[in-house]
Amino acid sequence: MNRAGQHRSPELRGLELALLALPVAALPHAWHQPPWVTLLVAAAILLRTWLHLRDRRPPALGLMALLAAFAGAMTFLQYGTLFGQEAGTALLLVMMALKLLETRNRRDIVIGLFLGYFVVVTTYFFDQSLLIAAWSLLSAWLLTAALVQVHAGRALERWRLAKQSGWMIVHALPFMLILFLAFPRVQGPLWGDPQRDEVATTALSGELNPGDIAELLQDQTTAMRVQFHDTVPPPPAQYWRALVMTDFDGRRWQAEGGQSSIEVPEADDPDNVVAYTATLEPTRVRYLPVLDYPVSLPDNAEYRDNHQVIRDRRIVNRIQYDAEADLSRPPGGEEALSSSARERALELPPSAAPRSRAEVALWRATHGDDDRAIIQAALDRFAAAPYRYTLQPPTLAGDVTDQFLFETQAGYCEHYASAFAVLMRSAGIPTRVVTGYQGGEWMQRGEYLRLRNADAHAWNEVWLDGEGWIRVDPTAAIAPERIEAGIGGLTGGEGESVPDFLRRDGLGWVQQLRFGFEDWRDFARFRWESWVLAFDPERQRELFAHFGLDATDWRDVVTALGAGFGLLAVAALAWAGWRRPRRPLDAADRLLQRLSRRIERQQTGLGRHAHEPVVTWTRRIKAARPDLAPIVDAFAEHYNLARFAPARPDDRAGHLMALRRLAASDLRKPPVGQPAPRTT
Template sequence: MSTIARLALDRGAPPWLFGSALLATAPHALHQPVWLSLFSGLLLVWAAWLWWRDARLPGRWLLIGLVVLACAGILLEFRTLFGRDAGVGLLVILASMKLLEMRSRRDAMVIVILDYFLLLTHYFFSQSIPTGLWLLLSIWLVTAALIRVSGGAACRPVPTLRHAGTLLAQALPFMIVLYLLFPRVSGPLWGLPQDAHSGKTGLSDTMSPGSIADLVQSGAIAFRVRFDGEPPPRQQLYWRGPVMELFDGRIWRPHPGPTTAERIEALSPPITYETTLEAHSQRWLLALDAPATLPADTALNGTLTVLRRQSVDQRRRVALSSALSYRFNPDERPPVITRNLALPAGINPRSRALAESWRQRDASPQAIVDQALRLFAGNEFSYTLRPPLLGDNGLDQFLFETRRGFCEHYAAAFVFLMRAAGVPARVVGGYQGGEMNPLDGYLVVRQSDAHAWAEIWVAGRGWVRVDPTSVVAPARLEAGIADALPQGEPLPALIQIRADWLRTLRHRWEAVNNAWNQHILGYDPQRQRELLSRLGLPDADWRQLAFVLAAICALLLAVVTAWTLYQRPRRDPASQLWQDALRHLRRRQVDCAPWETPLALLARVESTQPALVPAFRRVVEAYLGTRYGEQQHQLDALRQAVKQLP
C-alpha cells in the first residue's frame, strides 16, 4: 500500500462521504424491500454515530457476519444473488457497510467509486426528468466529496463545491458529443436478466370480472399518439389489443393456435399517426381499427391485432396508418365460426334461455344485437368500478340480479348472449379515447382509458364492432371515464382534476415529459443515422465515428485546456524578477528558504558571499521599493538591478 493510501482521513472528511452515500442510495428506497432500506439506513446511522463519538470502528469478523446476514436476506427475498433487483440491493448494503471500515483515504476513495456506480443504477428503474435532476445534484456532491478527500483539511466547503461544479461544467461538452455520436444500440446497454422488465403494468392477455376495473384505477400513461392530420372524433378511437375468443366460464383468453389470414377492405382513406408506446411486456401494439400499414418488424395475427416478434420491454415509437371504416373477413372460415360460438356447458341457464327466446323471435344478427342493447339500456344497469362479487353463474347474477358492472362485465355478458343466440362473437381488449394535450399536440392515452368491447360476425359484412358500454354509459365514449362514473368512484386523482389551472399545469408537465421521452430517451439508432446524414456522414461505420469522436474530443480538450491556462492566476512582475534573482544566487550556491525574508537573506549573503553584496543589495532595495514605494519607478530599477547580478 502506498504512503498516500495509508494516510488517515481528517475528521472533517467523513460527513462528506455520509452525505454522498445518502444521496446515492436514498432513491432506491422507492422500489426495494422496506427491510433492505431500513438495514442500509441503520448502517449509515451507525457509521455516523461512531464518527460523532470518535469511537472505534467495528472489527472484521463483525463486518463479515453482517455481510453473510445481508446476503442471506437478499437470497430469501429475491431467490437469487444476481439480476437487477438483487444485485442493486446487494450493492446498496455493501456501500453502507463500507462506511463502517472507513479508516484511510483509500477506503474513502472506494466509497466514492461505489457512489458513482450506485448513481448509474438508478437508470435501471427510472429515466424520468426528476431522476435526472436528482442524479445531477448527486454527482455534483459526490464529486465535491472526492475533492474534499483528496485535498484534505485545507479544502473549505464553498470552494470545494465551486470546484466540483467547474469540473462538471467542463465535462458537459464531452458528454453531449458522446451522447450524440457514440454508436447507439437498439436494446439496453447492459444485458439484464428477466427481472429487469418485471413489474410492468398494463393490459393483460386475459379478462375476468374486475381485471380492467383494477387497471382503470391507474393514471399512468399507456401510450401517446401524434396524428399527421386532424385527429378522429373520440368515439372512433378504439385502440385494439388482444382479442379473446376462449371462455371457461369465468376467464376470457386469446386462441393460442395459428390464426387465419386477415382480409381487410378499407372503406375510408387511411389516417397516419405515430404512437409512442410505454413498456408493457406484451407483444401487441395498440393500433386503431383497422390497421392499413405496419412497421417492418410487426404483423397482423388474423384477429386484427398488431404483434411484434418480441415483447415491448422498453418505450417504442412506431408509425402506423388505419382505415376507420373497413370490412374485415366477410367470409370467415368454419373453424373460426365454431370457436366463436362455443360456450361452457351447464352455466348461466337464465342467460341462455333469454338468448334463445330472442332467436325464436327473430334469428337475424341485427335483431338479436338490438334486443341485447335494449336490455342494457332499459333495465337500470349501472356503470361502476365497484361491482359486487359474482358466483359460479356470474353472468346470470349480473344480468338479472346485481346489474352493476364495468366494461368487462358488459362485453362478456353481451358476447355470451350473442353466442347463446347463435351469433359468432368475441371480446376485444384495448383502450378507448384519450386526452389531447393542446401544448404539444399529442393524444395521451392512460391506463384509465382501458376498455373492453365486443365483435360479432355477420355474413357478408365480416366482423363488426359492438360496444354495449355505449348504451349504459354514453359519456364513457363521448367525454371519458371521469364523466361516465358517478361521484365517489376510485379513480386516480390525476383523472379527476376539474380546475382549468391544474389541468393546464398537468398538460405542461406532461408536454415536458413527452419532449424528454421523444428527444432524449428516444434518441435511438434511427435518429442517430438521421443526424449523421445531416452532418454529411450518411453511411458512417464505427471507424469513421471513432475518428470524428476523437477529433471533436481533442478539439474540446484543447479549448478547455486553453481556458484553464487563461484562468490561471498570473504572477506579478516584481515576484517574477525576485525569482530570477534567487536563481542567480542558487547558481552561486546560495539557497533561499521559503520562509526567509529579503533582508534576512541579504544578511546571510554578507556573511557567506561578500562579493555578491553590492549587486544583491541593490536588488533587495529595489524589490522592497516595489512593495512599499512607487511601484513602476522601482520596478524599472529592480529589473536593471537583476540584470547586473554577477
C-alpha cells in the first residue's frame, strides 16, 4: 500500500477534526505550564498536521518511545515528581500530543480524543472562571464532533457534525446538573497543593505596618461580594470586621491570638438586624469578614471574645455564607473587661512616642477622668489643620507615631488608627486596632455590594466601662467623605492621582464604556461564582435539608440521585411524546369522523371507536339501524377506494365528493311502512 492510500484510509477519518479539537482543548494550559511543555505540544501538533497534509507516515515507534522518555524526564526535572496537580497535568499534555503525533489508525485517534477530555477537566485545576467554562464547552463540542466523525461510516458534512455533537452536549447538561447538585462535594481543592496553601491571597494580613493598606489602593481585585436579603445599610454603617490587633511593638500591630470562643449574642433591636449572603474569594486564612456586629453566623464559624469570626478551616476555595448583624450597638457592654485583657489593651513599649505621651498628659490634666473628652480631643486634633488624608503617605522612620503626629501629619487610615491607639493607651484607655473593609461599590446591575481589596480599612475600638468596645474611626474626622461614600469618595490631594476605577465621574465616553463593560462582566462573574463555584459542602447540606435529606448519608445521596434521574427520565418521555410526529388526517378520515359524530348524536353508542375498522363499524351500525345500511355501505366502499386503492387524482376526487355527500345525508329514521332512503 502506498503512503497516500494508507493516509486516506477510513481508519484515519476524523483526524482533521482531532487536529483542531485537541489544540483548542490544550490552549488554556499555555498560561500555566512551563514554556517547554507548550513548545513540545505545539511542535507535535504542527508536525502531525504537516505529515497529514503531505500524506507522510507518522514517526517510527522507536522515535516516539524516545520522545516519551524525554518528556517524562523533563517533567521529573521540572517538578521533582511525575504526580500532583502541575506535574500530572504537564505529563498528560505531552502524552496527548505525542499520541496524536503517532496516530496510525482509528484506535489511536479515539485514545487521543479521550485524553483531550481529561485535558479539559485539568483546566479547572488552574482557572475556574466563566470564560474557562465557556471554552470547555467549545472544546467538548469539537472533541465530540471528532468522535462522531471517527465512528461514522462515511464522511459527514460539517454542519451535520456540528449539529449532532451540539445536541449530544445539550442532552448531557441535565445529567451534569444532577451530578453537580447531588453528588457528594469534596471539601477543599480537587488536588491540594500544600505549598500554595501556605500563601495568603487576601489583602489583609495578620499584621499592620504604616503604609500597608495605602499600597492596596491600586488593587481593584474583588475581595468579596455581598447580597442583602432586605435592608441595605448606609455606607457609614458598612464596617466589615476581619482582624483585631492588640499587640504593638512601636511600629507594627499584630493580630490577637489565643482568644476563646463565646456564644453569638442576640440582637437587642430586631428592627436593626441586617441579613446578608457573602461570597468570599479564597484567602487561605481562617477569618471571615462580617458586618459589625454579628448576631448570626454560619455553623462552621466560631465567635471569639474579641468579636472576631474564625472559620473551622482555611478558606482555600471561594465560599458563600449567610450571617446577620445588629447595627444598633456593640455587644459586651454589660460585662467587665478582665484585668489581663485590660493590661494587654493598654500595653505600649516603654520608649514609644514620648512626645505623644507628654501631650496626652496635658489632656488628662485638663479633662480629668472624662475618657470621652480625651477621645474627642484626639479626634479634634486630627480634624484640624495641617493634618490631611493622603493617598500617597510619606515614609516614616524612627518613632512612627511621633513623626506622624508632629512632623509629616499626612497619612492613610492605618496611620490615623495606629496613632489614635497610641494616644488612647497613653491616656489609660484600652484601645485596639481593627482591620477589614469599609464601604464598597453598590452594583445596581445585580443589586449587590462589591468590596475590592482597595476597600481595605483600619479603625479603632476603645473600651468604656458600662458600654463595652465602642468603634471610633479617626478617618471620619480627617476625611469624612471616605466613610460616607467609601473609597470612591476620595478625590486625592494636590498632585495626587486617583485610579480611574475609584472616580468614574468626569471620565471620557471611552472610559465610561469600558467601565460599563466591566460592570456587566463582574455581574456575570458574580452569578457564576455564587451559583456554581461557591456551591460547597455546606451549601449542598442546606439544599438537601430543604427536602428532608442528609447530604452526609449515602442512602440519602442515592435517593437524591435516583429522584433526579427519575424526573429526568419522565421529562424525556414527555418531551418525546410531545415531539412525536403526528400524521395529519386524510380528507377521507375527516369525513369519516364527521359521519361518526352525526350517527353518535342520533343514537349513543354507534359512533366509531378509534381502534375499530370501518367494515366492523358499518356491520355494527347495520345491526342496530338497518335503515342506515345503504348510507354506511356506500360510505365504506368510497372510503376504501379513496384511502387505499391506487387511482388517478381525478378518481380520488370523485370518491371524496361522494363521501362528502354521504356524510351530509339525512340520518332520520323513516316512518313505519316506508322504505329507507337509497343513496347511490
